[in-house]
Amino acid sequence: MSKLLNRMKRERYIYLLLLPGVLYFILYRYVPMAGLIIAFQDYNPFAGFKGSEWIGLSHFTRMFESSEVIQVLVNTIQISLLQIFVAFPVSIILALMLNEMRNELYKRFIQSMIYLPHFLSWVVVVGIFVVFLRGEGLVNSLLASFGLEAIPFLTDPSYFKPIIIIQVIWKEAGWGTIIFLAALSGVNPSLYEAAVIDGANRWRQLWHVTLPAIRSVIVILFILRLGNVMDTGFEQIFLMLNPFNMDAGNVLDTYVYFKGIQQGNIGFATAVGMFKGLVGLVLVLGANKLAKRFGEEGLY
Missing domain, CATH: 1.10.3720.10 (MetI-like)
Structure with a gap:
């Protein structure tokens, strides 16, 4: 771990160049994946994630x-x-x-x-x-x-x-x-x-x-x-x-x-x-x- 930290400190400007791309994937690719919970709910936009009824695999069953x-x-x-x-x-x-x-x-x-x-x-x-x-x-x-x-x-x-x-x-x-x-x-x-x-x-x-x-x-x-x-x-x-x-x-x-x-x-x-x-x-x-x-x- 210390070797990795030392390398990141030594090459900090290169990692800084990577930061915009990493942030893009985190914010627009990985964070939205939390919304996949909707696939297991009878989702109501007004009730939100917590207020929507949980229906399990019903959507997938209906799909097939x-x-x-x-x-x-x-x-x-x-x-x-x-x-x-x-x-x-x-x-x-x-x-x-x-x-x-x-x-x-x-x-x-x-x-x-x-x-x-x-x-x-x-x-x-x-x-x-x-x-x-x-x-x-x-x-x-x-x-x-x-x-x-x-x-x-x-x-x-x-x-x-x-x-x-x-x-x-x-x-x-x-x-x-x-x-x-x-x-x-x-x-x-x-x-x-x-x-x-x-x-x-x-x-x-x-x-x-x-x-x-x-x-x-x-x-x-x-x-x-x-x-x-x-x-x-x-x-x-x-x-x-x-x-x-x-x-x-x-x-x-x-x-x-x-x-x-x-x-x-x-x-x-x-x-x-x-x-x-x-x-x-x-x-x-x-x-x-x-x-x-x-x-x-x-x-x-």
Whole structure:
């Protein structure tokens, strides 16, 4: 203990720099967790924590018995899995393609262009897609010019999930390449030289040198993404929802909003949110243990 105190005194300015971040997590991440007690109460905002009736696991029982919650859970898992197995690899592929470019000026231009959508808010992104995909939008106008029927992209539930994934790829795939490009910049050039001497072409170098070099980064980011498997993004989903695609697009984040804010069922909404967090925690711990079993470093 004395060694720790001496070290903190010696490096007090460094610890002082950490203080704002530590305070942020304490005040806005850990202290609010005390409010999870609402999940076990028939919470009444006027009665407060102490005055609200304690009902135990009733909200959780109701959650797993409700067909509506099951449908919302299925929608959440489907969209999240599509984001993991379709959108996540796009960042890796883009990073590998950018790494193969030899013209630095052109490479930087392409990087800047694919980064830009990240800085747009979801309101702007969804607005752009709505303008393009609505009944009289550009896409349907183009189809009409070829004598084809208009497609109800925004009202047909079958198009909801593909549009969500396309939006995620367009907005975030370029930004996701930053970490992979940083990892690729640390690859020892002598490894490529040795591969060339052994007769490896560009595809062989990619498979045996480049991908193994960033494998640990891919595993860590994949584990972190699993932790957010129940978090599909409230703003994007909420802005895309309408009465026609509600059954296909309503996810846990929007369901908690509708139940907790609009309908005032705060206790039930808290239980759903708590369940979402617990699932993410279990997945992170399980994926980290599995990664270590296969020889990767993992998160900790």
